[in-house]
Amino acid sequence: MSLPADQTVLDPEADVEFTPEQHDIWKILYARQAPQVEKFACREYLEGSGNLGLPADHIPSVQWLNERMTPRTGWRTLRTRVRYSDAVQWYNHFAAREFLITDYVRSRDELDFTPEPDMFHDVFGHLPYFTLPRYAQIQEMFAPAFLRATTDEQRENIKRLAWFSTEFGLIRQDGELKVFGTGLISSKGEMEHVIAGNTPLLPFKAATIIGFEKAIWSYNDQLFVFDSLGSLKAELASYFDTF
Numbered sequence: 001m002s003l004p005a006d007q008t009v010l011d012p013e014a015d016v017e018f019t020p021e022q023h024d025i026w027k028i029l030y031a032r033q034a035p036q037v038e039k040f041a042c043r044e045y046l047e048g049s050g051n052l053g054l055p056a057d058h059i060p061s062v063q064w065l066n067e068r069m070t071p072r073t074g075w076r077t078l079r080t081r082v083r084y085s086d087a088v089q090w091y092n093h094f095a096a097r098e099f100l101i102t103d104y105v106r107s108r109d110e111l112d113f114t115p116e117p118d119m120f121h122d123v124f125g126h127l128p129y130f131t132l133p134r135y136a137q138i139q140e141m142f143a144p145a146f147l148r149a150t151t152d153e154q155r156e157n158i159k160r161l162a163w164f165s166t167e168f169g170l171i172r173q174d175g176e177l178k179v180f181g182t183g184l185i186s187s188k189g190e191m192e193h194v195i196a197g198n199t200p201l202l203p204f205k206a207a208t209i210i211g212f213e214k215a216i217w218s219y220n221d222q223l224f225v226f227d228s229l230g231s232l233k234a235e236l237a238s239y240f241d242t243f
């Protein structure tokens, strides 16, 4: 399966100009989340965050991001004007090691939670991880599975597994529950909700997860925990290898 060139993606040389208000919202979100991730994020996120070194006071450009990401893992980011990319297009970009980021920035009254993934989620949540080869390997499992899936059910299940791992997964490290998923990393509200023990947790088993619906408009009412990147990979493979 392949698509013609994606017209919604901007040339990195012609990146979006964000407004002073948008840079300000980034600054507020960054100042709120930086101490949270120090306490609650897994060690992979913190290592990636150290590699990327995001600016605290302004939204970085696509070129700036790629100069720091691509030499480490081969992944690059591209700006899209589409808020929710279609899954086929999304995974076609994944297959080329391209991670799409939006130009949408949440508003001041959505600082704690935004149902639509915004630029802060995409950049602050996801991109630090793309400086780590051992994390990139996990992301690189999804596109081949999605592109060879033959049924809608398989494609839905792949999206569920992505949702409950890279977006909202938790990991146990040194006996402590840590946040792995980028949807939690970028949401002060849901991160605190989960860490405080308000969300039921189950072991990350692909066979269990494919039966769960994703919660897009609210906090998740069920999340899943793995013990290592290796065990996450093994669980993903246990489903992806069935077709």
Ligand SMILES: [Fe+2]
Pocket: 117, 121, 122, 126, 167, 182, 183
């Ligand atoms: Fe995301």
